[in-house]
Amino acid sequence: EIVLTQSPGTLSLSPGEGATLSCGASQSVPSINLAWYQQKLGQAPRLLIYGVSTRATGIPDRFSGSGSGTDFTLTISRLEPGDVAVYYCHQYGDSPGTFGQGTKVEIK
Amino acid sequence: QAQLVESGGGVVQPGGSLRLSCAASGFTFSSFGMNWVRQAPGKGPEWVAFVEKDEVTKSYTDSVKGRFTISRDNSKRMLDLQMNSLRPEDTAVYYCARGRGKPPQQYFDSWGQGILVTVS
Numbered sequence: 048e049i050v051l052t053q054s055p056g057t058l059s060l061s062p063g064e065g066a067t068l069s070c071g072a073s074q075s076v077p078s079i080n081l082a083w084y085q086q087k088l089g090q091a092p093r094l095l096i097y098g099v100s101t102r103a104t105g106i107p108d109r110f111s112g113s114g115s116g117t118d119f120t121l122t123i124s125r126l127e128p129g130d131v132a133v134y135y136c137h138q139y140g141d142s143p144g145t146f147g148q149g150t151k152v153e154i155k
Numbered sequence: 156q157a158q159l160v161e162s163g164g165g166v167v168q169p170g171g172s173l174r175l176s177c178a179a180s181g182f183t184f185s186s187f188g189m190n191w192v193r194q195a196p197g198k199g200p201e202w203v204a205f206v207e208k209d210e211v212t213k214s215y216t217d218s219v220k221g222r223f224t225i226s227r228d229n230s231k232r233m234l235d236l237q238m239n240s241l242r243p244e245d246t247a248v249y250y251c252a253r254g255r256g257k258p259p260q261q262y263f264d265s266w267g268q269g270i271l272v273t274v275s
Binding site for chain 2: 080082084090091092093094097103104135137139140141142143144145146147148149
C-alpha cells in the first residue's frame with residue numbers, strides 16, 4: 048500500500064501568515080487521486096480538496112492544492128483563527144486508499 | 156445538504172460482535188457508493204469498507220476481511236457494518252462517509268459525526 052508522510056508535524060503561525068503543508072507518497076499516486084481534509088477538534092474530517100487541486104463546495108480560495116507523482120502540497124493563505132485544525136492528505140488512486148498521519152496547524 | 160447519522164457503537168469484549176448503522180438523508184442515497192472509515196485515538200483516518208450503489212461491489216481493508224461485513228438497504232437509506240471477532244486494535248471512532256470518484260477507492264465528501272467503538 049502507498050504510505051503517505053506529512054510534514055511538518057505541527058505548524059505554528061500568526062494570523063494572516065501563509066501555511067505550506069507537505070504530503071509525500073512512498074510511490075507515485077495514480078492519476079490525480081489525492082485529497083485533503085480538515086479536522087477540527089471533536090469533529091469529523093471535512094473535505095477541502097480533491098483531484099490534487101479542486102476545491103470542494105464551499106471551500107474558500109485561501110485553500111489551494113498542488114503537486115504530482117509523490118509530492119503534494121496544501122497551501123493556506125492568510126491564516127485565520129478558524130483554520131486551527133489537523134489536516135490530512137488521502138490518496139485514493141491505489142487500493143487500499145490511505146491517509147497521512149496529519150499536520151496540526153496552530154495559531155500563535 | 157447530505158446528512159449521515161451513525162448509531163450502534165459501544166464497549167465490547169475482545170471476540171465479541173457489534174453492528175453499526177448509518178442513516179442517510181438529504182441526498183439520493185442509491186446514487187452513491189458508501190464507505191466506513193475509522194480513526195483510532197490520536198491517529199489519522201483509515202478506510203475500512205466500501206459498498207457500491209447497487210451493492211454489487213464490496214471491498215475491505217485487509218485487517219477486517221472475513222470479520223466485517225458492509226451492507227446497505229437503499230429503500231431504507233441505511234448503511235450497516237457488522238463487526239465480528241472484534242480485537243482491541245479495532246477500537247476507534249467509526250465514520251459513515253459518502254464516496255465520490257471512481258469506485259472502489261474514492262474520496263469522501265460527506266461524513267457522519269462518528270460513533271465510538273471500544274474493544275476492551
